[in-house]
Amino acid sequence: DENFAVNVSAVKRVISEKTKIIVLANPNNPTGTPTPQRDILELVDTGVPVLADEAYVEFSSETVTRLVSQYKNLMVLRTFSKWAGLAGLRIGYGIFPPKIAEYLLRIKLPFTINVAAVVAVRESLADLDYLLDRVRAIVAERERLFGELNKLKWLKPFPSQANFIFCHVLKGKASEIQQELQNKGILVRYFDLPLLRNSIRITAGKPEHTDALIKALRELGEEIDG
Numbered sequence: 691d692e693n694f695a696v697n698v699s700a701v702k703r704v705i706s707e708k709t710k711i712i713v714l715a716n717p718n719n720p721t722g723t724p725t726p727q728r729d730i731l732e733l734v735d736t737g738v739p740v741l742a743d744e745a746y747v748e749f750s751s752e753t754v755t756r757l758v759s760q761y762k763n764l765m766v767l768r769t770f771s772k773w774a775g776l777a778g779l780r781i782g783y784g785i786f787p788p789k790i791a792e793y794l795l796r797i798k799l800p801f802t803i804n805v806a807a808v809v810a811v812r813e814s815l816a817d818l819d820y821l822l823d824r825v826r827a828i829v830a831e832r833e834r835l836f837g838e839l840n841k842l843k844w845l846k847p848f849p850s851q852a853n854f855i856f857c858h859v860l861k862g863k864a865s866e867i868q869q870e871l872q873n874k875g876i877l878v879r880y881f882d883l884p885l886l887r888n889s890i891r892i893t894a895g896k897p898e899h900t901d902a903l904i905k906a907l908r909e910l911g912e913e914i915d916g
Contacts, residue, residue: 694721694848694856698729702736711739716754717746720881720891722850724752730764731757739763739790745782748773748825749832750851758785765790772853773825774814781807828853832894838904839892844911854893862914864888874906 691697696714705712712733717724725742731754734740744766747753755766769782781803786794814821836855839847844861859867868880868890881889892903 694723696725696729698732705736705738709738711741713741715743717750717851721848721856722852722854724750724851727754730754734761734764741765743767745769746772746852749829749853755785762787770811774821776810779807779810781811828894831897831900835894835900842907842911844914854891856891859888864890867910870910871906876903876906
């Protein structure tokens with residue numbers, strides 16, 4: 691819908707005998723929108739296999755991980771890329787019903803992860819308290835960032851449960867704003883796709899990063915307003 695929530699009724703209407711799997715990014719990327727547990731379970735109740743990609747779940751309050759053991763057609767993917775900062779090592783894991791896990795083990799490649807990734811994961815788990823503290827700090831800064839962005843009349847930020855905030859650009863061009871920010875040493879991503887027209891995505895960082903970004907956006911806003 692207009693707030694990027696999954697329309698469960700619409701999904702159910704198009705399910706047919708050709709439907710093999712339903713994949714949900716939860717929270718969604720690039721909008722940060724979560725799909726409530728009740729909506730995911732409504733799709734699970736259709737009998738179609740449902741895969742929840744929870745790449746950003748550590749920044750969120752919505753997860754169906756603990757429900758996998760109760761359903762034969764619910765699966766979850768997790769990663770160390772976001773919350774633990776191991777994106778370049780391509781390391782993650784899946785939580786599956788036993789029968790699906792057994793099948794996947796039969797067809798998987800013999801060598802799927804490298805030694806560096808294994809070492810990095812072990813060290814991350816050994817320092818779990820520190821990493822989760824950083825996640826909490828990012829969530830707090832994300833909320834502050836949302837509040838500051840919401841004060842800018844030419845941007846429309848959407849509530850997020852990821853480590854970024856998605857915004858519609860109401861005045862000006864997203865591509866030009868992205869370039870102007872880049873010229874100031876601030877990197878954001880812009881979108882110009884059918885469902886994501888004239889939009890930018892901003893990652894939450896340290897407090898000083900938020901301060902620098904908001905200062906730059908206010909200056910750009912003055913230029914846009916003329």
